[in-house]
Amino acid sequence: MRGNLLDITKLKVVFYTYRGVIKALNGVELWMNRGERLGIVGETGCGKSVTALSIMGLVEQPGEIVEGKIAFEDKILTSMNGDALNKIRGNDLAMIFQEPVAALNPVMRIGFQIAESISRNKKKNEIKQVYPEVRRMLELVGLDWKRTIDLYPHELSGGMAQRAMIAMALSSKPKLLIADEPTSALDVTIQAQILELLDELVKKFGNAVILITHDMGVAAEFCDKIAVMYAGNMVEYANTTDIFENPIHPYTRGLLRAVPKIGRTDELESIPGVVPDLVDPPPGCRFHPRCKYAMDACKEKFPSLLEVGPEHYVACHLYLKEEMKNAN
């Protein structure tokens, strides 16, 4: 295993729709160690959420994992049945979502929902006993438990609901927390509060985090490592500083040049063209129609992942070529 917590190899996921088969993931490679914070960044349709759902075993009809392997510690998640997966989900694996109010059960009180997740394997009459733990978790995420424990999700603001979700997710002391755009629906000041809270709690619990975001700023602040995805592939993977200071893949470079930043005086640069339709993706490297360095090889074959520096990986023919030159 390349990472001692998670190792995803050649993951292919498709969705069968009336328009055709959407090739959502096209052989994703991704790995991480215990306690690490990995950011997955990319634009709409790049497959970052599908990757997360695959790890959680939540890819359902009309979607299907058609190829590849997800290893979590010593277990192969992709070959487990539902019951076995259920034991891992909500214990070792937990997830929080973009729309916290929608992710909570609208007809149950917050306290009960957290209690339920703490006492997953207990009998119904034992739920009462976990309430002290519920109160502790609510306090831990910065909510006044006396005020919030009996509220329904619609009575909470977005920020408060996300805090409740975090309490629920962390109550099982997961080894890996997947946060799918946890702050994208929130105002910037509330986003800052939630990120600070997550940072604090992750330090305290020592769990690993996958943070999925389209916001390069959020990724830069929170993550140790960043994986850049494009149209169903992981195209670059390195520690956060390398991604920002020494981006290698033409897509990563383009993406960073397109991000408006306060105090930035140069013009924004855009990436020509649009994200491809994944029903009929371009052959070879899926970025080649938008890439100014595209060569013949790019149209034919997807480049394999190459280590170009210490723990810096890129999937691009430009560097494969250079590698060959150096070898000769």
Next chain:
Amino acid sequence: MQTEVTTQYLIHVKHLKKYFPTKRGLFSSAKYVKAVDDVSFDIPKNSTFGVVGESGSGKTTLGRTILRLIEPTSGTIRYIETDINSLNSKELRIFRRKMQIVSQDPYNSLHPRKLVKNIIGEGLKIHFQLSSEEIYEKVKDILEQVGLREEHMFRYPHEFSGGQRQRIAVARALVLKPEFLVLDEPTSALDVSVQAVILKMLKDLKRDFSLTYLFITHDLAVIDYMADYVTVMYLGQIMEFGTKDDIFLAPAHPYTFLLLNSIPNPDPRIKKKKVIPMGEIPSPIDPPTGCRFHTRCPYARDICSNVEPEMKEVHKGHFVKCHFPLG
């Protein structure tokens, strides 16, 4: 805020208020959402006037009220010399040609069952007596200006990506040769690489058509890229106003300062300890007394919760509504 003799202003807004009544209970009196609560400013001609704020700050209502898409509760809006509020519906319709809007969601702002040709051409039909050939030519020209092609005229909105739809929305606004454009979060629904294209295009169009923009967004980095002047709104009121440099380099209101501090910086070398506003954004139905920001302000003192601060000029053209401005 203040009129200078040398600057020409296009829009004058004075003491603008827009209150929305909320549902009234059997025994309770009507309450109001004070979406815009006594806002005054002037927009210089050919400038990009940025309005930034979080949800509930009233920025969208402000944009719509200025165009009289929503009737104001009180206050005046003047377009150069014309009092927009006093126009009757016929006069207003003629006037509308000069003021257009591009809204946030390119998926809902275009009629799904009309061809692009008709979406863009409709305004031309209303405002100008043109033959269908002339309309066709004008639609074609404007599509090219926004980076689309003639063949796109015969397609429906669903055949376009988000970025292309936003181009169509911009084309629809610009085909009437307006002078003033309200851009209400024009890129918030778009991916960052597409956002960059649209922002650049808007900058170019502003120059080519000598437009004046009211640019509404929650994204301070976008405002920094686009705007000449920045207004920071919070719960229906202006907290701070100044040039872009005033706001970004020398923020005087604690809210502006903390807002800037809250933005995640896409530069991993900067790992500053953040000061961020405490608590949640209060409801605009029942905004806090005194300074509206005092409940979240780490610098608040007693006076802040009782007395509403006056707008004061900290230096020329830089206004702040705070008892204890920073700096």
